[in-house]
Amino acid sequence: ETGVTQTPRHLVMGMTNKKSLKCEQHLGHNAMYWYKQSAKKPLELMFVYNFKEQTENNSVPSRFSPECPNSSHLFLHLHTLQPEDSALYLCASSHAGTEVMSGNTIYFGEGSWLTVV
Amino acid sequence: KQEVTQIPAALSVPEGENLVLNCSFTDSAIYNLQWFRQDPGKGLTSLLLIQSSQREQTSGRLNASLDKSSGRSTLYIAASQPGDSATYLCAVRQNSGGSNYKLTFGKGTLLTVNP
Numbered sequence: 389e390t391g392v393t394q395t396p397r398h399l400v401m402g403m404t405n406k407k408s409l410k411c412e413q414h415l416g417h418n419a420m421y422w423y424k425q426s427a428k429k430p431l432e433l434m435f436v437y438n439f440k441e442q443t444e445n446n447s448v449p450s451r452f453s454p455e456c457p458n459s460s461h462l463f464l465h466l467h468t469l470q471p472e473d474s475a476l477y478l479c480a481s482s483h484a485g486t487e488v489m490s491g492n493t494i495y496f497g498e499g500s501w502l503t504v505v
Numbered sequence: 506k507q508e509v510t511q512i513p514a515a516l517s518v519p520e521g522e523n524l525v526l527n528c529s530f531t532d533s534a535i536y537n538l539q540w541f542r543q544d545p546g547k548g549l550t551s552l553l554l555i556q557s558s559q560r561e562q563t564s565g566r567l568n569a570s571l572d573k574s575s576g577r578s579t580l581y582i583a584a585s586q587p588g589d590s591a592t593y594l595c596a597v598r599q600n601s602g603g604s605n606y607k608l609t610f611g612k613g614t615l616l617t618v619n620p
Contacts, residue, residue, distance in 0.1 A: 392548075394548075430509070430610045430611060430612045431596075431608075431610040433607055433608065436607065444607065476546075478548055478549070480549075493539065493551050494539070494551065494608060495551065496541075496548040496549040496550075498547055498548040499547070499548045501546070
């Protein structure tokens, strides 16, 4: 248990479906992240939220829509995905970037396995 | 653009052996470097974090070193055990503009420790 909880753990969706991934952290952090992990590729940063504000969008297609209602919750809304979007989606949290000099460790959830058919 | 390379991509060793995993990065302007462990189908667990001003960090049988100027880090695992089998990921943290900081990951080293 890392303090970062992701649901669902597994999701199979059709290309015309709309679904959402949810992430919740109980660590008192104020920065949250979405990463994508595909086979044989490094983890790719998708989005960063600091104090509920999106501070980074790493050129992610609009079919992925993040939402951060508060510092403890992060969603990734999915619609009209492609088969190549099948991957492990990891949520993470840390203290905000301005506290980086304290050596803030980043904590990851267990991930949501997404399969697009 | 920062690039992180991990060598070897896979490693298989007998139990009890000491081993070294390597990580290199192209841009030395980093704030810290972090080693993670990932078990199959699971998220990442942080093992060690080394600040840019530090040379090494130790936790139990793990020792990580950092040579920032040459863009290299090593993770040393002593007396390896089958339970150490996992993918080990290296990541560097740097400023991506303003107050934004980001981690750039390597592809990982898949370690198998055979009983």
